[in-house]
Amino acid sequence: MTDNPNQKPHHHGDLRSALIQAGIALLSEGGKDALTLRKCAARAGVSHAAPAHHFDGLDGLRGAIAQEGFRLFRLSMLAACDDSNPSDLDRLKGICSGYLNFAIKNPALFELIFSSAPMAGLNRDLKQGTAFAYEVLRDACAPFAAPGQDPQVVETQVWSLIHGYTHLYMASRFGPVDPLQQARGPFDAVMALLDKLVAPPPKA
Amino acid sequence: MTDNPNQKPHHHGDLRSALIQAGIALLSEGGKDALTLRKCAARAGVSHAAPAHHFDGLDGLRGAIAQEGFRLFRLSMLAACDDSNPSDLDRLKGICSGYLNFAIKNPALFELIFSSAPMAGLNRDLKQGTAFAYEVLRDACAPFAAPGQDPQVVETQVWSLIHGYTHLYMASRFGPVDPLQQARGPFDAVMALLDKLVAPPPKA
């Protein structure tokens, strides 16, 4: 009866995750505006109103996609510095490199997860996903906190620097974007600012 | 005949600029998604298809609004550091302060002007508007370029830092946004990284 895989059942089985994957694919293929409830539904083989039973409207789907996006984002940062044990500075720059690489490989997804939706409106699972990714950055920044200084300061400095560079690079502010990640603009020159974290100014 | 000001003429007179102003107002009131060709037209008192004669679709209107946005953005940066002659560092931090202030006062407009529309697709006037605003940042960075170093390096470092901070702050990544610009998050702590531009590390 239902053994025939060609015969789609009334219940999809795992529609929620199928819609999220469809959404990521649409973002990847057509950019931010290509993410549509109806197109996601069509790609998952269900009717246009089916997603409403799994997400709270389009924003709900965006949130679920963002959660998955943060998971991939974290993996990209970790993958860029899993060498043997390099110096603390190399490790931090590796994290930043993974930060940028994720945006280059997933422009629309990167834009989505850092879109201006106020954090207050995020559900708990998504908040946890962002915190989990932030942990990677925090760990890499830990060795650079001056004694007696709030470690958040260095974290915020590094985060601002790499995030700003990535966002401006993706907006073609440093020249055309290279999807092959060969030319990443003045990435190394900008990241050289991090060198000054380890060599504090002389007390004079 | 046509002396009666209550009697609206067939020709608007300055519809193009009226639509841009209407668009900025809509962005300010309702955020990024509130910018709509039809709503702009209605606010300007014309039919919904009238904007098509002045802009190349919604993206064309966005570009025109961005051009005006860059003009205001530049003024905001200049306004934040027009004191008497402070130090180079104070002046640079003032520019950064104006950068952030503009985003706080015009969240949707800030998002629009730095949206990921590739620079390649921008028209010449808009490109010139962005270059004009960038000039302010470049001038403020000039005193910090190490001798023999490409001044673009410092410019890109500073730009990345302030842009990343602003973008993350506006996404409520450093806590809730204060529209009154009283609490700007760890702004001063992050900008302290710029101190290291003037005090290079010792040579060993």
Next chain:
DNA sequence: CGCTGAACTTGACAGTGTAAAGATCAGATC
């Protein structure tokens, strides 16, 4: 067997961008 509730479909509606075709009018030309 029949019930119940979740999963999904169908149909409808308002709002959107955009294109085509017509109406209006200021200004130049004759």
Next chain:
DNA sequence: GATCTGATCTTTACACTGTCAAGTTCAGCG
């Protein structure tokens, strides 16, 4: 002055979107 011309704006229409309301299907259970 009369007429032509082209820019400006309106009207109409269409496809697509998110969202709601109501109906349909079906697995699991008493």
